[in-house]
Amino acid sequence: MNKYCRTTLEQVVRVKDPGQPEFHQAVEEVFDSVSPVLDTHSEYRQARILERMVEPERTVIFRVPWVDDRGEIQVNRGFRLQMSSAIGPYKGGLRFHPSVNLSIIKFLAFEQTFKNALTTLPMGGGKGGSDFNPKGKSDMEVMRFCQSFMTELYRHIGPDTDVPAGDIGVGGREIGYLYGQYKRIRNEFTGTFTGKGLGWGGSHIRPEATGYGAVYLAGEVLALKKDSVCGKTCLVSGSGNVAQYTVEKLIQLGAKPVTLSDTGGYIYDEGGITREKLDFVLRLKNVTRGRIKEYAEKYPEAVFVPADPSLEYNPLWTHKADIAFPSATQNEINATDAANLVKGGVRLITEGANMPCTTAATVCLMDAGVKVLPAKAANAGGVATSGLEMCQNSMRVSWTREEADSKLHGIMRAIFRQITDAAEAYGEKGNYVAGANIAGFLKVANALLDQGVV
Numbered sequence: 106m107n108k109y110c111r112t113t114l115e116q117v118v119r120v121k122d123p124g125q126p127e128f129h130q131a132v133e134e135v136f137d138s139v140s141p142v143l144d145t146h147s148e149y150r151q152a153r154i155l156e157r158m159v160e161p162e163r164t165v166i167f168r169v170p171w172v173d174d175r176g177e178i179q180v181n182r183g184f185r186l187q188m189s190s191a192i193g194p195y196k197g198g199l200r201f202h203p204s205v206n207l208s209i210i211k212f213l214a215f216e217q218t219f220k221n222a223l224t225t226l227p228m229g230g231g232k233g234g235s236d237f238n239p240k241g242k243s244d245m246e247v248m249r250f251c252q253s254f255m256t257e258l259y260r261h262i263g264p265d266t267d268v269p270a271g272d273i274g275v276g277g278r279e280i281g282y283l284y285g286q287y288k289r290i291r292n293e294f295t296g297t298f299t300g301k302g303l304g305w306g307g308s309h310i311r312p313e314a315t316g317y318g319a320v321y322l323a324g325e326v327l328a329l330k331k332d333s334v335c336g337k338t339c340l341v342s343g344s345g346n347v348a349q350y351t352v353e354k355l356i357q358l359g360a361k362p363v364t365l366s367d368t369g370g371y372i373y374d375e376g377g378i379t380r381e382k383l384d385f386v387l388r389l390k391n392v393t394r395g396r397i398k399e400y401a402e403k404y405p406e407a408v409f410v411p412a413d414p415s416l417e418y419n420p421l422w423t424h425k426a427d428i429a430f431p432s433a434t435q436n437e438i439n440a441t442d443a444a445n446l447v448k449g450g451v452r453l454i455t456e457g458a459n460m461p462c463t464t465a466a467t468v469c470l471m472d473a474g475v476k477v478l479p480a481k482a483a484n485a486g487g488v489a490t491s492g493l494e495m496c497q498n499s500m501r502v503s504w505t506r507e508e509a510d511s512k513l514h515g516i517m518r519a520i521f522r523q524i525t526d527a528a529e530a531y532g533e534k535g536n537y538v539a540g541a542n543i544a545g546f547l548k549v550a551n552a553l554l555d556q557g558v559v
Contacts, residue, residue, distance in 0.1 A: 110136035125208035138542035163187040185233035188214035191552035195231030198272030219545025226492035251282035296498025299491035308494035309506040316350025318486015325521040335359035343433035374407035432457030443469035456480040
């Protein structure tokens with residue numbers, strides 16, 4: 106890391122934003138990658154591009170009071186962080202999870218800025234959410250919370266200002282309640298949200314897009330060696346939207362996914378998760394909202410391993426496989442997990458979740474020759490299809506499933522070309538982490554230069 110990057114990280118980010126480890130980690134990874142760019146482009150240093158990139162354009166924190174089914178008042182904290190509008194309106198999901206805090210939201214918004222830049226679509230970066238936990242809540246409790254949350258959020262968003270979407274804890278049910286309240290308050294039907302239902306402005310394959318895109322990008326890497334995902338054994342963590350549709354696309358392409366997980370533990374199905382078994386998971390997680398251990402109860406050939414917080418590694422990553430798709434949450438793979446993945450024969454990591462590998466894990470994997478497709482590129486399919494949904498809403502049209510899927514596949518190919526070209530241009534051929542950071546940085550930095558000191 107060069108002097109300008111190191112000084113900005115230590116004397117600006119760490120000093121102004123203490124106690125935000127996830128944000129510091131995300132910034133450090135980008136700064137480390139873009140140092141060669143800043144060595145050769147003094148105009149970025151002179152314009153203080155880094156200082157401007159790490160400072161959000163706007164941060165909104167608000168109280169969310171709501172009434173539970175017992176008639177008791179509950180209070181949560183809401184966030185919307187608008188990081189950068191350099192290349193388009195703010196775009197990024199809402200996360201409802203007890204772990205949500207300012208550091209989490211800032212790291213996600215920072216990552217989102219560069220991810221959106223890679224999609225080739227005109228979208229800025231933002232993120233939001235709440236420490237509200239939808240698990241175990243009734244539909245009416247979730248609705249009342251969403252309505253209270255939107256009663257404040259509505260004044261900060263709009264189709265040409267900020268377009269939220271879903272994330273962890275925010276699926277179709279939550280998007281429906283949020284958008285319904287937005288529409289009622291604003292008295293308008295616009296494309297302010299993405300991830301909407303197909304019957305009221307949503308796009309085909311939007312739920313599937315993040316998982317599908319991750320598999321498409323993995324296929325681009327394998328195609329360089331005239332290979333494909335067909336026949337590959339794959340480890341997938343998580344059991345939410347990203348994991349579900351990663352598994353679906355892997356099955357369609359002839360791969361063998363063997364794991365899924367949630368906070369209670371993980372299942373290992375050595376014979377492979379089939380279409381029938383995935384349908385069970387879709388019902389389990391999206392309808393009955395059950396736990397992944399029920400998979401092993403339904404299919405006794407699978408093994409359920411309960412989560413053990415005392416372990417310093419996740420045994421899910423110890424199984425032999427060819428490709429790993431971490432699709433649960435940030436920092437779920439540490440250095441020990443990385444070593445286990447290498448030992449188990451994994452040669453490609455495709456990050457479905459945001460920043461699922463710690464810095465030490467990424468270094469360990471890359472030192473061992475494992476290719477790492479970072480989240481900025483690998484999970485960009487979701488926001489790319491959100492961008493396509495925005496286009497359809499603006500034009501008042503609806504594309505077919507085949508059209509939307511074809512456009513998604515084309516965007517993922519374009520992302521792969523961008524990251525490979527950027528890495529090679531700055532002496533990092535084959536380093537997809539560096540390539541994604543550099544390509545995203547250049548697009549945002551050049552827009553900032555064009556627009557003056559704003």
